[in-house]
Amino acid sequence: MNPVPTLVDASLTVNAGYATLRFERDDLRNALTGTNLINDLCDTIAWANANKAISTLIITGAGKAFSSGGNVKEMRDKQGMFGGSQAEISASYRNGIQRISRAMHNADIVTIAAVNGAAVGAGFDLCSMADLRIGCEHTRFGETFINLGIIPGDGGAWFLQRLVGYQRAAELSFSGRIIDSKEALEMGILLECVATEDLMATAERYAQDYAAKPPLALRQTKRLMKLAQRQELGDFLDVCADVQAQCHHTKDHHRAVDAFVNKTTARFEGN
Known part of the structure; x- marks a missing residue:
């Protein structure tokens, strides 16, 4: 097995046949921008793709949130990927958050989002990119870009309607509303909704099952x-x-x- 990647804002645990990537930026609600989580996630997927002994990657967050998506304070201050000319911002999206979309879509391994808390904006889109989603009573989803006067720049509109169909994806995207785990389960966004203390064990049960397959x-x-x-x-x-x-x-x-x-x-x- 190839050496595990060096991660900055996430931790990686390797088990027999599967691995768990945990976002470790609870101080920023595991925001994907303004942190190193984009690199951490993409590097981990590349590592898993190259290791035939890994069948499944579980993705989860430390703390109260799975991921808050884009860092709104950076948007306000026009910093990081949200600063510069229109051409510069466009390039920042292509070379930044959109790397996640491509990496997740091209992942050879099975991806499971263990959604421990709020997943909004790009955090919700990341969950939509996963093969399976397991939630708990604290799980919340929101395609909230419209509330900030922007669109899903990570390609979320492409993933979400393939997950729930055009009509439901349109309603979530046009309203920007937050849905709880019960509604997410009814929509088919979540495969299962379990007690918080059972979240990781449930995700690992799926991972262990897939790890036992050819x-x-x-x-x-x-x-x-x-x-x-x-x-x-x-x-x-x-x-x-x-x-x-x-x-x-x-x-x-x-x-x-x-x-x-x-x-x-x-x-x-x-x-």
């Missing part, structure tokens, strides 16, 4: 699900046939079949 097949399954969103059926079926042929030639496939037939537990090696 690693190559798991990553290929995720890639195909992403590809299915933008390909016509005929083209997609052609890709599936080729990928399936590759899977049939892996040793993990043979291990899985033998275990199924012999009613034993297979140990997969990612080959």
Whole structure:
């Protein structure tokens, strides 16, 4: 396994088959701008993609918030990525917060957001980019950009409507309102809503389950699900046939079949 990345504003815990990234800037409600969390998150995803022993990445926040998104004080003072000419701000978005969107969308590993508290603005969008979202009674979501006279500059409108459909995404984006964990569960934003003390254990249960699956097949399954969103059926079926042929030639496939037939537990090696 490659060495873990050096993180500044987050911590990384590595377990058998999965890792947990925790934002450690509770003093700024884990804001993604004005901190090093963009670099920390993108570096961690790159590290996980390169490590075949990692199947899942859990993302959560320390303290009361998952992430407050953009640092509003920096917006007020026109500092950091919010300062400069229009061209400079545009470049700051491309080279800053939008790196998260690309990294999350291109993540080979399964991503789980364990939403420990408020996730608003870019924090909500980050959750929308994850494969799964687990919440608790303290979870709150808000697509709040409109309240500040701006738009989801991280591409959140692209992710949110794919998660909940156009109509619900439009209502959340036009109103900028905050929703609680109950409404988020009803909308399908949350897969599960559990007691606060059970949040991480629940996320880890999913991670441990995926870590026990054949690693190559798991990553290929995720890639195909992403590809299915933008390909016509005929083209997609052609890709599936080729990928399936590759899977049939892996040793993990043979291990899985033998275990199924012999009613034993297979140990997969990612080959």
